[in-house]
Amino acid sequence: MTASNYPRLVIVTGLSGAGKTQAVRCLEDLGFFCVDNLPPSLIPGLVDLLGQPAKEGEGINKVALVMDIRGGQFFDGLEEALAYLDGRGIPYEILFLEAADEILVRRYKETRRRHPLSSGGQILEGIIAERRRLEELRGRASKIIDTSELTPRQLKEQVSELFGDSRRQLVINIISFGYKYGIPLDADLVMDVRFLPNPFYIPALRPFTGHDRCVAEFVMSTPEARQFIEQFAALLRFLIPHYQQEGKSHLVIAIGCTGGQHRSVTLANRLGEILRGDNYDVVVKHRDVVRYLSSGSRR
Numbered sequence: 001m002t003a004s005n006y007p008r009l010v011i012v013t014g015l016s017g018a019g020k021t022q023a024v025r026c027l028e029d030l031g032f033f034c035v036d037n038l039p040p041s042l043i044p045g046l047v048d049l050l051g052q053p054a055k056e057g058e059g060i061n062k063v064a065l066v067m068d069i070r071g072g073q074f075f076d077g078l079e080e081a082l083a084y085l086d087g088r089g090i091p092y093e094i095l096f097l098e099a100a101d102e103i104l105v106r107r108y109k110e111t112r113r114r115h116p117l118s119s120g121g122q123i124l125e126g127i128i129a130e131r132r133r134l135e136e137l138r139g140r141a142s143k144i145i146d147t148s149e150l151t152p153r154q155l156k157e158q159v160s161e162l163f164g165d166s167r168r169q170l171v172i173n174i175i176s177f178g179y180k181y182g183i184p185l186d187a188d189l190v191m192d193v194r195f196l197p198n199p200f201y202i203p204a205l206r207p208f209t210g211h212d213r214c215v216a217e218f219v220m221s222t223p224e225a226r227q228f229i230e231q232f233a234a235l236l237r238f239l240i241p242h243y244q245q246e247g248k249s250h251l252v253i254a255i256g257c258t259g260g261q262h263r264s265v266t267l268a269n270r271l272g273e274i275l276r277g278d279n280y281d282v283v284v285k286h287r288d289v290v291r292y293l294s295s296g297s298r299r
Helices: 020-029 040-050 069-088 101-111 123-133 135-139 152-163 213-220 223-245 263-277 289-294
Strands: 008-014 033-035 062-066 093-098 143-146 171-178 189-192 250-257 281-286
Touching (some): 040 062, 040 069, 093 135, 093 152, 101 123, 123 135, 213 223, 223 250, 263 281
Parallel strands (some): 008 062, 008 093, 033 062, 171 250, 171 281, 189 250
């Protein structure tokens, strides 16, 4: 694997209490493989591992490594590790988080945690020592975020803007289900499509599911179904950017009919096609079709 084909590598560092934990959580939501408190001496081995060929669909394409003074004496090896990456021609980005001294002192007092470099409980002394120790690394940073006046949500927005694809950071799960088996517990939006004609009552269609062309054509042949999917897709096109703006990383849309075999399956599949066409990351699942198929009801 050439250096240009390595996964995107982001090194997250900065002052203790500046929000690295929140930043890493956001990176995880953006699809990064995250390793916290990694000793810098292990970077060469990790890079070699990432460079090995992976099975199709199983590769890691985004990696975030959190390294800070919690590593103690191991942290001193970071410059050497960065030199190794430079020598191999492997690109990386450094995200450095910081905050004003008084803000960091207040955060430590609120959490009642001990600063890694404080002696005798003197928080400010630890902060000053850490700032001095990280000065050179700060100068190499690709991006510096001052979190002094940022809420967790605002920090997440900044990290998302820097490292996320605004169209793909939200994963949309579309689930078809049958009301007779209950509404999916994790659903954010629930749509009841039992107002549409039910293929179950047509003997020739009853043995099939919404995956089959005969059922799908029947369901989508009605003006109500076509109008519904058009207007529901328009509603989602309005809602999704607002969900993204609020920092939502997963959206679960549940579409239900009586048994979860015909109408809901057809419409879930169709909605998935539409949203994928809009370049969203969509996963379509059919919760209750397997009940129908395993019951022996299908021909």
